[in-house]
Amino acid sequence: MVKTAVVTGASSGIGAAVTARLAKQGYRVLAVARRADRLAELAGRTGAEPHVLDVTDAGAVDRFAAAVARCDVLVNNAGGAFDAAALQDADPQVWRHSFEVNVLGTLHVTRALLPALLAAPGATVVTMNSTAGFTPYEGGGSYTAAKHAAHALTGTLRLELAGRPVRVVEIAPGMVRTEEFALNRFAGDADRAAAVYADVDRPLTAEDVAECVAFTVGLPIHVNVDQLVVRPLAQAAxxxxHRGPLFQEEAPR
Structure with a gap:
């Protein structure tokens, strides 16, 4: 029987790459995101089934989950950073939005799909977190606080499912260069977004992180990767x- 994977935040970046990777691996992938046009393009390219859904809408999530007959893998990828403000300049509305997307969205989807996951013969929940989930940094308050909460949510779920055949995996990437993450953080300021990655020799790509998802999901069912921290070589912490060249041009990628 073909296994089913649900991927949230699938319309771009890591979510789109995970969708493509799991589809290539043979999964029936339900690609979930808000933007119908991007989902349609992704579906045409990967064969995934597009589902327009805002994960912060608990009622909509429940209706979506009620129509999912089987779920072997859930990838909670929907999230993002929405400002770079110091605490003294913080906008509580931005913080609220960050928690709604990164934490409550993960909660809504996980809770709604848990019956289907428990019914599957050896299911896996993957939460896409961040190194920001255990290391705060200046200007990252709204994001790091939400990712710390997502880390706690994931650890709690793993404890509560002890004795049940469902793996709970947390993947925590460091610097990943995608087309939208930094742009969203800096309100569309392309120069500030580009400066984040300036002179960094090969930040992680969305496809690199997708390979990590495929690795953890593909392990024997008794093997649980509690937390996988992945960074580019240029980022030691x-x-x-390190900004500057690391590799010779002919070095293998």
């Missing part, structure tokens, strides 16, 4: 980033 949250505050330790």
């Amino acid at each position: 949250q505050h330790k980033l």
Whole structure:
């Protein structure tokens, strides 16, 4: 029987790459996101089934989940950073939005699909978190606080499912260069977004992170990767980033 995967935040970046990777692996992928046009393009390219859904709308999530007959893999990928303000300049509305997307959205989808996951013969929940989920940094308050909460949510779920055949995996990428993440954080300021990655030799790509998802999901069902931290070689830690060449041009990628 073909296994089914649900991927949220699938319309771009890591979510789109995960959708493509799992579809290539043979999964029937339900690609969930808000933007119908992007989902349609993704569906045409990967064969995924598009589902227009806002994960912050609990009622809509429940209706979606009620129509999902089988769920072997859930990838909670919907999220993002929405400002770079210091705490003294913080907008509580931005913080509220960050928690609604990164935390409550993950809660809504996980809770709604848990019966289907428990019914599957060896299911996996993957939460796409961030190194911001355990290391705060200046200007990242709304994002790091939400990702700390998402880390706690994931750990709690793993404890509560102990003794049940469902794996709970947290993937925490460091610097990943996608087309929208930094742009959203800096309100569309392309120069500020580009400066984040300036002179960094090969930040992670969305496809790199998708390979990590495929790896954790593809392990024998008794093997659970509690947390997978993945960074580019140029980033030794949250505050330790090398800018400048690392590799010869002919070095293997």
